Amino acid sequence: MENRLDDLWSLFDFVNPGLLGSTLAFGRFIRRLEGLEHDNFAPLRKLVHPYLLRRLKSDKTVIPDLPEKIEVTEPLATHLGDVFGRRGLVLTRDTQMQARRVLVERFQQDDDVPFLVPTLKTGGVGLNLTAASHVIHFDGWWNPAVESQATDRVYRIGQRRNVLVHKLVCRGTIEERVDRMLACKQRLSDEVLQSNGEALLTEMSTEELLEVILLDVRTAFEEEGL
Numbered sequence: 297m298e299n300r301l302d303d304l305w306s307l308f309d310f311v312n313p314g315l316l317g318s319t320l321a322f323g324r325f326i327r328r329l330e331g332l333e334h335d336n337f338a339p340l341r342k343l344v345h346p347y348l349l350r351r352l353k354s355d356k357t358v359i360p361d362l363p364e365k366i367e368v369t370e371p372l373a374t375h376l377g378d379v380f381g382r383r384g385l386v387l388t389r390d391t392q393m394q395a396r397r398v399l400v401e402r403f404q405q406d407d408d409v410p411f412l413v414p415t416l417k418t419g420g421v422g423l424n425l426t427a428a429s430h431v432i433h434f435d436g437w438w439n440p441a442v443e444s445q446a447t448d449r450v451y452r453i454g455q456r457r458n459v460l461v462h463k464l465v466c467r468g469t470i471e472e473r474v475d476r477m478l479a480c481k482q483r484l485s486d487e488v489l490q491s492n493g494e495a496l497l498t499e500m501s502t503e504e505l506l507e508v509i510l511l512d513v514r515t516a517f518e519e520e521g522l
């Protein structure tokens with residue numbers, strides 16, 4: 297799925313013709329979903345979920361020759377040091393593993409450390425930063441999933457305070473337009489692709505598999521009592 301639900305229909309019309317009906321039937325289906333008060337896209341999600349496989353371009357087993365993105369997140373540390381009147385910590389991909397552990401432990405335990413500036417790649421996984429209560433995204437990747445993963449380094453088990461997430465975007469620039477587009481795309485993706493514990497195709501019983509095969513736009517509505 298790209299930026300609109302029409303894209304989703306086009307994909308399924310190619311790989312599984314008839315599942316989402318004709319373009320007119322699908323359009324009527326979506327309009328009815330948009331009129332629902334709760335979990336609008338549940339019937340559509342039930343239709344497409346068993347057929348979905350998701351992969352990330354950051355996975356080197358998928359795209360081994362994708363060049364690296366290099367972030368430089370030091371000028372910001374210098375500015376924040378001026379704001380707080382004392383230096384903070386900086387964590388980049390060049391930080392050695394031992395030094396990385398020392399930095400994280402110091403941030404978690406030393407109340408005199410005012411901030412930690414990690415690059416999005418280093419801050420995305422493997423860190424416990426529950427000593428923080430504010431997350432500020434600066435010069436993002438234009439990938440909401442990666443930003444959410446970075447936020448979860450702070451908003452995780454062990455956190456005892458409310459976490460405030462801030463996103464810095466330059467007004468009047470293409471960055472602002474892309475941010476609006478991604479916010480819309482993320483909402484749409486969450487509503488259509490989110491999983492509520494439904495069984496995967498390979499985990500379904502024979503009866504459940506037959507139900508999926510027979511499912512279409514009309515029966516999806518009937519099963520939901522709509």
